[in-house]
Structure formats: C-alpha cells, structure tokens
Amino acid sequence: MEVIAQRPKSLRDIQFTYCPGCTHGISHRLIAESIDELGLRNKMMGVAPVGCSVFAYKFFNFDMAEAAHGRAPALATGMKRARPEMHVFTYQGDGDLAAIGTAEIIHAANRGEHISVFFVNNAIYGMTGGQMAPTTLPGMKTSTSPYGRDEKDIGYPITACEMLSSLKAPYFIERVSLLSPKEIIKAKKVVKKSLQFNKENRGFTFVEFVSTCPTNWGLDPIKARDWARENMFPYFPVKNFRDKSLNGGE
C-alpha cells in the first residue's frame, strides 16, 4: 500500500489542543514537514511561546523549550549561542511577539541571530479569551475593545514584517497567509525556504502567517477565512519584504 499522507516525523503522536478551524495546526504542520524534508530534525530545537500554542513544546518531535510570555527570541539566542551546531526556531503569537515581547524580537532581529521566527498573526489574544492584540484592526471589537479598537486612543495595529524590515540585519522576511489550500502550498514553500536559510546559518529569518481565530472572532471557519481576506489583507499585505539570497546575497 502506498502511503500518501502521514504525520511528519517532526510531530509527535499527540492530539493538538487547537479549536476546529484554527490555523495553528496548519502552521505546525508546515514547519514540521519542512524540517523533515530538510533533514534537520536531529539538529533542531524549538521555542514555544505563551499563547494558544503554548503546548507546542509537546507537539514537535525534537528538543523544545517553553519560554515566558514574549521572551522566546531571547531563549533562542541563548540556545543557538550555546549549541551553534544545532538549529533553532521560535513560534509566537501576536501578543507574545508584538506586545510583551517587542524588545526581544527587535533585538534578536537586529543582532541577526541565526534563528527562524514563525509569527502567527490572528489579530487577537486567543488563549486568554479574545482580548485586543497589538495587531487588532481599527474598529475591531474584542473583549477589551468592546466598542471597537479606537486608533485615536490606542494607536494602529503593529505590522511586524514592515517594522523588522527597517533593520539591516534580518536575512529573510515574508508574510504569508493560510486561508486556502493554494495559499497554504505557497506558505509551505516560504517556510521551507526560511528553514533552508537557517540550515545554512545565513541569519535571521522571519515568516508571518496571516491566521484566523474563529473561536474568538465569533465566526465559523469559512466566515473567518473570508473576514481575514477582507479585513486583514489590506492592513497586512502578503508579500516578501526581504530576501538577501537574491541579488547575489548581501
């Protein structure tokens, strides 16, 4: 019998803790498949964040560390410096990376740490029950912006790729989306490319996933997908921001 689909070796045989229709599981799978295909599993370490993906340290099938909220890039710095022969990634939500962990991500990127960061932007705090995130869209209602995010009062959503693109050191920065099979196939290529660069120790790579949180958006997965397309794409354009492998490297 020919096996046409199976769990990547880089994922353990454990049930995900994510809601139906959540895109966290898809991002995990893209990362795991890429690590398998690049033959990196035996030299991989990952850092899980605080957020819905806090249990990512159980899901991936190699050594994993669980960071304090926002501190994953600092942990990853320590890990990569301690074991330069290995490869390190962090997996972080928008509250984790763009609010409490803003200093850590900017400085890890600015040092050009040889790590890969995977950033799940679902415009909300999933784990704590749908509070406003630094990426919550103007006018968007959440449990702590019940009248809609008022950008005059609390500012505009933070665009992480654009912000990090202002730094010189990062090697690769791209925003992808996970809203249809076609986009997922495209995202996989980007994830794999960033991990390929990681394998070659080229520098800091950053991939942002435009994701959904059907549960806290109060929408079913199909409507959530449409909502993201309509509302997130204009603010968070899906595109490459930096690729130093082009133009003959740096």
Add this chain to the structure above:
Amino acid sequence: MGEKVLMKGNEAVAEAAIRAGCRLYFAYPITPQSELIEYMSRMMPKVNGTFVQAESEIAAINMVYGAAGCGKRVMTSSSSPGISLKMEGISYIAGAELPAVIINVQRGGPGLGDIQPAQGDYFQATKGGGHGDYRLIVLAPSTVQEFADMAGSAFELADKYRNPVMILSDGLLGQMMEPVDFKPHKTEEELEELGKQHYDWCMHPNEDEPNHHHHEINSLEIDPLVLEKHVIHLGEKYDEIEKNEIRYEEYNISDDNDVLVVAFGTAARIVKSAIDELQEEGKSVGMIRPITVWPYPYKAIADRITSKIKKVVVFELNLGQMVEDVKLAVNGKIPVEFLGKVGGILFTPEEAKTKILENI
C-alpha cells in the same frame, strides 16, 4: 596558582567563572557591576566563549534560560534594579530546574536608589523575589578572594542540584581591589565532561530512531496533580540542599564570648575589625558569618546561644532583613539587637564597636 593578582571583585569573579568553565555570559550594563560585563566582553572571545550584551536584564536572563536548557555553564550579572528585572526569568529557571549562576552586585535602593554598596536585596534573594514556590541557593562573599572562589562553587552547586545559584555581593566587593589567588583553568577534557553531564535532560543534538530523544525545558504543568508533584519534588530538593549545603564562618567564637554577632558580606567584614579591637581590650565577641544566606545557618546560631551570652547583635547594610532569620534562630531566648546603615552608607568599625559595647 600561587601568584596572587591584584584585582577588583567584579573582574576577579568574572575571571574565576571563566576558569570554572563558564563559556556563555549574557548581561546588561549597570553600576556598580559594569567592570564585570566589560571584563567578560574582553575575555570571552579569547576562550571561544559567548558574550552578548543583551537589550535588557529581562532578555539577558532569558538568554541564560535558553543556554542553561542546553546544559552549559552560563552566567549573568547585574546590580539591584537589574536583578528585579531578572526575577521573572529566575522563577522560570527554578521551575524548569536549570543550572545557572546569577551575580548581584548590590547597590542602594529602593527604586533607582544610588550606586553605593548596600544589602537591601537580602529579602529578594533569600525569600523569593520572583513568583511561585522556589528557592535560590544564595552565597554571600565578604572578600574579593571569596567572591572569586564562589564562582566555582556556584557552578558546582547549580549543576549538582539543577538550581539557579545567586552570588549576593555588593558595590564595595565589586569595586575594591584585593590580591586574588585563582584556581587553574578547566582542561579541555574537563570542559567536555562538564558539557555532557546533563545529557539525560538537556537540549542537545539528536540521534536517529530508536534513540531519538524529545527533551522539554519547561515550567508549565497545567494539570494541578502533576504540578503538585513537581512542586513537592522541588521542596524535597530544597530540603536536601538545607541538609547538605549550609556554610558559615565562625570568627573569634569561643566559650568566653560575651556577645554573639551575626553579619554577612561587607557588614561582617567591617565588624571583624571591631571584634579584633575589642578582643585586645579584653572583651570577647564571637561572630557567625553566614556564607550561604540560603540555606541559612539557623542551627549554627542557635547552638551558640549559651548561658554566658546575653545578647545577639546583628549588623546589616539595610533596615533589618537578615535579622528576622537571626530572630528565628534565637527563638526568643535572648534579645536580638540590630544596627543597620542604609542609603549606601557603611557603618565604621567604631560604630560597630560602640553598638557591641552597649550590649555587653
């Protein structure tokens, strides 16, 4: 070995840490510990080690967390305000049971305080500081030599118990120069041994099936029954540390003592001169100087409360923090007197002498 080098405490402890096999150091500058980070920035590249000036003390301690998870000897240092920022990370490191060394070159507080020596972080170091049920092993030096020697013992204790260890120093010991005798560098073989000692739990390169390992560096246990077990296990470990690792110095202790003094670190150093002078004047004063301020030498103090001793006098560079532990040890048997200086001001040997004489 043999040849003493005149060095500042901050530099001596950094050199000793490198000799003890520390090859990873992450920190953020702050007075009065900046010579330490500067020394590391000079010396780490020379031993193929890692030096990173982090963006904050929070980032530095979390870099330590990551490197400690890889089972390597790793250290950070700071002074009081920076140590407060490290408390989050220290709690995680204790929860995840990782070996790491943290140096606090204390200055005056609270808040920004000043940059003079103080002992105001005793509570923070010995009673928690970060959240949750955990203990730091805390070593308190009183000379530059001892400060340097503690680097090696701190790493050994951290490795032995998989627990963070703090060296609770202060601006005086950090800044003053004294002759120091260093232990030799670890050999390549010793370093390799050290690197492998934690392979059964730390993050390190993997092999293929069936030996593929999945190690989790983690302090999260969402199931209360599992967390309960984990915290009970930590408690048992702390009991073990209290049983094995209490260290203190007895200074001029004898059955002739009229008064017992308790002081640690720089305060103890000053009191020693007072005790010597009093001895020459025919007054016998003994001192217990806790070297581990956690675990605390309660019994050593309690055992010295003989019928001849009428009072215990405690000296600290704070409003009175360790004195609470002394009172626990004395358990109300005799009065416990206290002299403290704050704001980064030191008491003089004369002031110490006067205080002791008042209580003879």
